[in-house]
Structures are given as structure tokens and as C-alpha cells.
Amino acid sequence: MSNRTIEQRTAERLAEIRAKGLLSRAAEVVGVDAEARTVELAFSSEAEVRRWGWIEILSHDDGAVLLNRLNDGGALLDNHNWNAQRGVVEKAWLDVDRKCRAVVRFGRSAAAEELLQDVADGIKRHVSVGYQIHEIKLTEEREGVDVYTVTSWEPYEISIVSVPADITVGVGRSAEKVSEERTAGTEDDTPAEAAQSPRIEVTNTGDHRSMDEDEKKQQQQREAAQRSGAEAERARVRAINALAERFGKAVDDIDGLVRTALNEGHDEAKFQAALLEALNKRAARPLNEQLAGSDVGLTDKEVRSYSILRVVRALLDPTDKKAQKAAAFEFEVSEAAREKQEKKTERFVVPTDVLRRSVYGEAETRAFNTSTAGGAAGNTGGYSIATNLLAASYVEMLRKRATIMTMGRVIGGLVGNVDIPKQTAGAVGYWVGEDDDAGETGIELGQVSMTPKTVAAYSEITRKLLMQSSLDVEALVRADLAIAMGLTIDLAGYYGTGSENQPLGIANHTGINAVAFAGANPTFAELVAMETAIATDNADVESMSYVANAGFRGYAKTTLKFDGVPGTIWEPGNQVNGYPCQITNQIAAGDVFHGNFMDLVIGLWGGLEITVDPYSNSKKGRLRIITFQDVDYAVRRTESFCLGRKP
Numbered sequence: 001m002s003n004r005t006i007e008q009r010t011a012e013r014l015a016e017i018r019a020k021g022l023l024s025r026a027a028e029v030v031g032v033d034a035e036a037r038t039v040e041l042a043f044s045s046e047a048e049v050r051r052w053g054w055i056e057i058l059s060h061d062d063g064a065v066l067l068n069r070l071n072d073g074g075a076l077l078d079n080h081n082w083n084a085q086r087g088v089v090e091k092a093w094l095d096v097d098r099k100c101r102a103v104v105r106f107g108r109s110a111a112a113e114e115l116l117q118d119v120a121d122g123i124k125r126h127v128s129v130g131y132q133i134h135e136i137k138l139t140e141e142r143e144g145v146d147v148y149t150v151t152s153w154e155p156y157e158i159s160i161v162s163v164p165a166d167i168t169v170g171v172g173r174s175a176e177k178v179s180e181e182r183t184a185g186t187e188d189d190t191p192a193e194a195a196q197s198p199r200i201e202v203t204n205t206g207d208h209r210s211m212d213e214d215e216k217k218q219q220q221q222r223e224a225a226q227r228s229g230a231e232a233e234r235a236r237v238r239a240i241n242a243l244a245e246r247f248g249k250a251v252d253d254i255d256g257l258v259r260t261a262l263n264e265g266h267d268e269a270k271f272q273a274a275l276l277e278a279l280n281k282r283a284a285r286p287l288n289e290q291l292a293g294s295d296v297g298l299t300d301k302e303v304r305s306y307s308i309l310r311v312v313r314a315l316l317d318p319t320d321k322k323a324q325k326a327a328a329f330e331f332e333v334s335e336a337a338r339e340k341q342e343k344k345t346e347r348f349v350v351p352t353d354v355l356r357r358s359v360y361g362e363a364e365t366r367a368f369n370t371s372t373a374g375g376a377a378g379n380t381g382g383y384s385i386a387t388n389l390l391a392a393s394y395v396e397m398l399r400k401r402a403t404i405m406t407m408g409r410v411i412g413g414l415v416g417n418v419d420i421p422k423q424t425a426g427a428v429g430y431w432v433g434e435d436d437d438a439g440e441t442g443i444e445l446g447q448v449s450m451t452p453k454t455v456a457a458y459s460e461i462t463r464k465l466l467m468q469s470s471l472d473v474e475a476l477v478r479a480d481l482a483i484a485m486g487l488t489i490d491l492a493g494y495y496g497t498g499s500e501n502q503p504l505g506i507a508n509h510t511g512i513n514a515v516a517f518a519g520a521n522p523t524f525a526e527l528v529a530m531e532t533a534i535a536t537d538n539a540d541v542e543s544m545s546y547v548a549n550a551g552f553r554g555y556a557k558t559t560l561k562f563d564g565v566p567g568t569i570w571e572p573g574n575q576v577n578g579y580p581c582q583i584t585n586q587i588a589a590g591d592v593f594h595g596n597f598m599d600l601v602i603g604l605w606g607g608l609e610i611t612v613d614p615y616s617n618s619k620k621g622r623l624r625i626i627t628f629q630d631v632d633y634a635v636r637r638t639e640s641f642c643l644g645r646k647p
Contacts, residue, residue, distance in 0.1 A: 037116060041103075043100050043101065044099065044155070045099045046098055055146070057147065057148070059151050060098040062094070064151055066155075067093070072259065073262075074088070074089035074158065075088065077130075077160075079162060083233070085264060086111060086116075087116075088107070128158075129155050129157070131153050135151045137149050296336040297353070302333075302353075306354050308477050309468070309474055309477060311330045311331075312477075313326070315610070315612040334349045347628065349606065350607050350608040350609075405486070405489075414452075417450065417451045450633070453501055455628070459480045481625065494587065495508070503631065512595075512639075513537070513639070515533060516647050517590070520590050520646055521551075521590065522592055524561040527592070527644070530592070530642040530644050533642050534595060534641070538639075539595075539596065543596060546579055546580070547583075547593040548581065548582075548587055549588070550585055553581070553583050556576060590645055591645045592645070594643075600634075601635075604631055606630060611628075612624070
């Protein structure tokens with residue numbers, strides 16, 4: 001042994017290994033399933049391989065082989081080219097015969113299809129595994145050559161290769177036969193001498209130290225190409241991770257998108273396109289499903305047993321032990337909701353599980369079983385404390401109609417500030433001459449940001465109503481709270497100022513299209529001009545809508561499109577100019593909105609927060625329930641909207 005200590009020699013050798021980067025070994029294909037597009041491989045064994053003046057043995061003890069990377073969608077490459085992914089590792093494992101095996105699945109690209117066919121036809125029969133060494137141990141010195149056992153190593157990728165160093169292994173060799181042969185050496189590996197390892201059949205016994213100049217030059221070129229490919233791959237991974245960190249909160253399963261992009265070799269532009277598609281899919285889901293992301297996991301039975309009235313009674317008097325005990329479940333759920341939304345608040349939080357679902361089952365109708373007669377119209381809740389009334393017969397106060405939640409893209413369950421990806425440029429096609437390079441153009445992403453704005457609303461109930469335990473009263477209170485909050489949020493989507501803690505509504509966005517009406521109500525030509533303004537910006541889609549108030553509808557039903565020609569502005573099917581027209585008195589008289597409302601993103605953070613005020617109307621015996629909700633709006637493309645009004 002050398003005068004240097006084993007620890008010193010081991011440390012120096014490990015440093016040398018790490019400087020070399022990834023190593024590789026040849027392996028063989030065990031079987032091909034062309035229909036399933038899968039190939040089974042035995043990619044490593046404990047065969048000895050001569051490296052740069054020393055011999056390497058890969059330990060196959062339990063825990064020595066780190067297979068997490070391969071089992072997390074590891075890459076199948078063509079000739080170790082990190083930019084030429086042709087498939088994915090479905091499963092990798094350490095077998096009882098102390099060999100590592102894997103099943104890989106080929107992709108469906110033209111290049112992957114061609115490579116799979118070559119493997120199935122026996123044209124390309126050789127496999128190589130690229131791996132990183134983490135820990136080694138000097139185990140012996142044999143005729144002046146150090147023998148190191150690699151005690152911790154990690155496969156990075158599996159490649160189909162054209163020319164391995166060891167031609168004794170390859171496609172078609174069975175698991176039984178290969179167990180008696182070495183699974184070793186690619187272009188930068190050399191097997192140890194056969195005499196030093198008699199159990200291994202070796203036909204390629206060349207040593208890198210005896211390479212001629214051409215071989216050395218080729219080796220240097222390969223190493224340079226590997227370094228270039230590795231740097232390109234690192235740049236790709238950095239770009240994808242940066243986009244994921246920037247926009248990940250706005251889409252579902254960002255980790256899965258990143259994993260797919262990395263494993264399948266997607267470039268930055270393709271990952272950007274995947275982000276946009278994921279955002280569109282999330283926004284297209286029904287509101288109930290979108291808000292489910294911020295649920296705390298209540299069952300249907302637990303939702304039905306949840307009581308806002310118990311919460312109000314407990315908040316009304318914190319010293320009332322009976323009320324606190326009765327609402328213990330609700331307070332436990334509130335704590336879970338606070339943790340879910342990661343928001344520091346002292347208020348009581350109603351989770352979205354409760355807000356999304358009715359207090360009743362699908363077909364239930366229950367009666368109010370109350371005893372006290374109602375009072376005057378001003379008594380809040382008075383008319384529901386009367387004789388037996390079905391829940392469906394309760395007549396709500398006349399309210400304006402909320403519309404924006406049904407038309408925009410709602411994203412629920414948000415945490416912290418959110419950046420929404422916005423496509424700002426697309427690929428451009430153009431003509432090129434012979435041998436000219438095509439320009440590097442592709443999708444570009446910008447962003448629109450959303451930050452939570454807190455909206456508050458309140459509802460009042462009488463103390464007598466609070467004492468009721470009827471499901472109908474519970475449903476009434478829930479609905480009233482939701483409606484009061486919803487109308488405030490709805491109005492801000494159209495006219496929010498962006499100041500004084502309000503979101504910025506469509507009407508106040510710089511850059512939206514505008515059409516000036518000559519009169520208090522628009523002509524048909526002016527309504528068509530709104531459509532034309534959007535179409536000129538290439539933002540028109542079939543799903544656009546008009547939104548106006550009830551006065552506009554009355555005007556449109558009695559006004560002809562063209563003088564002397566039958567046909568009013570208001571068309572059958574509640575349409576105007578071939579598009580649906582929503583009517584709500586949230587819209588100011590004389591204003592008409594038109595556009596693709598799916599480009600309006602509505603962000604909701606957490607659940608509904610509640611406080612109880614027993615003092616403001618204590619003389620009347622009423623309680624004020626104050627609710628808070630965090631919300632914001634973002635317009636992804638201002639070109640998608642037009643506002644018509646008289647200047």
C-alpha cells in the first residue's frame with residue numbers, strides 16, 4: 001500500500017471522480033414489448049471496471065444504489081444526449097441476484113418511434129447507464145492497482161447506445177446468461193483483465209492508457225460534447241424551475257407539470273404553453289370544484305351538522321361555557337381553515353367546505369317549526385319566525401343580480417400574492433433562403449399580479465331568530481351572508497377603483513377598448529362597433545357576452561336594429577348581435593360591457609371570516625354579523641374587453 005493513508009487516497013480518488021462528472025456502464029436489453037412500447041433492462045452489476053488507473057466495483061448492497069431519481073420518471077436517452085430524450089423509466093429495482101433492472105417506456109415522437117423500432121429489430125442492441133458516485137471505499141490493492149468499492153451511487157439516466165466498449169452484452173441476452181457475464185464499460189469504461197476476474201467473460205480488454213491519438217481526440221470531443229449538453233440541460237432546468245416558482249400558485253399540480261417537463265425534455269417555450277393550458281383547465285372547472293382546493297376535508301355529514309348559528313352564539317358571549325361547548329366542532333374546523341389558508345387572523349373562519357354546499361340534502365324540504373309571530377317589515381328575521389313555512393317559500397328582499405362569478409375565471413384556495421401567466425408573444429413564421437437559420441421565436445410569458453383585497457359586509461338577525469335551531473333558519477342565515485358579500489365582490493369586478501383597498505375593475509383598466517355612444521342608449525351599429533374593436537385586436541371569441549342593466553333590455557326590446565326593417569336589437573334567446581346578454585342592475589345606466597369574460601381572473605383567498613357585533617343595534621334586540629373575504633381581480637388581456645357609454 002502507498003505511504004498515504006487510506007482516507008487520503010480515498011478522498012483524492014473521490015475528488016477525481018466528481019471532477020469527471022457522470023460515469024457510464026454498458027448493459028443489455030432483456031426483453032421488448034412492442035405493443036406496450038416498453039423494454040426491460042439489466043443496467044448494472046458488481047462486475048469490475050477499470051477506470052483511470054484504478055478498478056471500480058459498484059456495490060449492490062441494500063441502500064448502496066439510490067434509485068429515487070430513476071423511479072421519479074428518469075430519462076431514457078439516445079447515446080447519453082441530454083437533449084435527445086426518447087422515453088421514460090417506468091420502474092427501476094435492485095434484484096435478488098445483486099443486479100439493477102428497469103422497465104423503460106418509449107415516447108411517441110418520430111425519433112422515439114424510430115429508436116424503438118431499431119431496438120425491436122435488433123439493430124441497436126446496446127444499453128448504457130449514466131450514474132454519479134457519492135461514496136467509495138478502498139478495499140484492496142491488486143498488483144499495484146487500487147480497487148475501490150462504490151458504496152453509494154445514483155443512476156441518472158439510461159441510454160440506447162450505438163457502440164459500447166463491451167460487445168459481449170446486448171439486446172437479446174437473457175437474465176440467466178447475463179448473470180454470468182459482465183455488465184460493464186461504455187466508451188469511458190474499461191474492464192479489468194480477465195485473469196483478475198475469472199468469473200467474467202470478457203472480449204474487450206482494451207485499456208484507456210493505451211489509446212492512440214485518434215482515440216484520445218475522440219474521447220476529448222465526447223467529453224466536450226457531454227459538458228456542453230450538461231450545461232444546456234442545467235440551463236433548461238433553471239428556466240423551468242424559475243417559471244414554476246413565478247407562476248406555480250396559479251395552476252394545479254405545478255410539481256407534476258415540472259416533473260413532466262424535465263423528464264420529457266420540454267424546453268422553456270413548451271413548458272410555458274403547458275402552464276397556460278393548466279391555468280385554462282383550472283378556470284374552466286365549475287366554481288365548486290375550484291374552491292375545493294381550500295377545503296379542510298369535511299364529510300357531507302359534517303357539513304350538514306355545521307352551524308353558523310352555534311358559532312354566532314359562542315362569539316356573542318365568550319364566557320358562556322354551554323355555547324362554547326356546543327360550538328367546539330365549529331371552532332376546531334375554524335382552526336383547520338386558518339392553517340389551510342396560512343393566514344394570520346384572530347377572526348373566526350368558515351371553511352369553503354361549508355360555503356360551497358347547501359345545508360340541506362339534494363331533495364330535502366323542511367318546515368320552520370317556530371312559535372313566535374312575526375313583526376313589522378323592519379324586524380330582521382321577523383317574517384321567518386311565524387307559522388310553518390317551507391324553506392322554498394321564503395321570499396328574499398329584492399336584490400341586484402350578481403353575474404361576474406358566472407362569467408369570469410374563478411381561482412380559489414389562493415395563498416399569498418399570485419402572479420398569473422400571460423402570453424405576450426407567439427411564434428412567428430417567415431420565409432428563409434437555403435442554408436439560412438430560422439429565427440428563434442416562441443411563446444413569451446408576461447404576468448398579471450393579484451394581491452388579496454379584503455371586502456366586508458354585514459347582516460343583522462334578531463336575538464329570537466338566533467335562538468332557533470331549525471335547519472331552515474340556518475340556511476337562511478348562510479344565504480344572506482353569502483349574498484351580501486357576493487354583490488359587493490360582483491360590483492368591484494366591473495367598477496373597482498384599484499384604490500382605497502378596492503380591486504381594479506374592468507371599467508378602470510387602462511388599455512381596454514372603448515366606444516362612445518351618441519345617446520343615452522346605444523344604436524345597433526354602436527353595439528357592433530364594440531365587437532369590431534375587440535376583433536381588430538384579434539381578441540374576439542365565440543364565447544363573448546354583453547352585460548348591461550335592465551333599462552337597456554327594455555330599450556333593446558322596443559328598438560329596431562335598422563329603420564323600417566323588422567327585428568329589434570334584443571334577439572331571441574336573450575342575445576344581442578348574436579352574443580348572450582347578461583342583465584344586472586350592478587351596471588350603471590347607459591353603460592354596456594362586451595368581451596371575453598374568461599379573460600377576467602377572480603382570485604379568492606381562504607374562507608369567510610366572521611365577527612359578531614351585539615352593540616350597534618342592541619336597543620332593537622338585533623345582532624350584527626360582519627363577514628370578511630379576501631378577493632382580487634386580474635385582466636389577462638385588456639384587448640378582450642370593450643366599454644360603451646355616452647361621454
